[in-house]
Amino acid sequence: AQTVTQSQPEMSVQEAETVTLSCTYDTSESDYYLFWYKQPPSRQMILVIRQEAYKQQNATENRFSVNFQKAAKSFSLKISDSQLGDAAMYFCASTNFNAGGTSYGKLTFGQGTILTVHP
């Protein structure tokens, strides 16, 4: 079984500043994927970034980057140059690798972090 923990219920940041959201996970699997999803007020879940556990290099998508510490089972999200549109609830999630590919969509979610961006 997998567990994902987000210990920050709420975070805030000033526009143009940088903020880091924390996430820890636990899994007995050797192959797995980690994700950050954003859920704005519209409640549409949007994939922000993903990390493959076997890759040591941290994933980056424009202003979003992760700090993946496999031994510590830590997967934090850094948002640089924060924008008002970044305000949302952010979820960390994990899924196991499955040779058949059917489990990629079965995600285990953290509790979520509400991010407020101040102008």
Add this chain to the structure above:
Amino acid sequence: GAVVSQHPSWVICKSGTSVKIECRSLDFQATTMFWYRQFPKQSLMLMATSNEGSKATYEQGVEKDKFLINHASLTLSTLTVTSAHPEDSSFYICSASPGQRGAFFGQGTRLTVV
């Protein structure tokens, strides 16, 4: 690519009636889809895994007779909330995965039972 469409976006129904929610993968085939329930400011709770051509797999505590799932084609899964009651009011979200890229979600359905 990887678009998942969910319909309707919101629905209001009377207590005791049934409501059907559709989830479609528009540009990929999905042998497996997932249904989640979410309460305000809380995380997503997996309800069931929808399997094309076979029975759905329900998570512990989810009433299979209350939440009927049908996955009749590679692009469509439906969730029917039967004999709905006010406590079934919630936000329901489906997802599907085209593979290693991750899971993609429908827009969600806000169900209100009056």
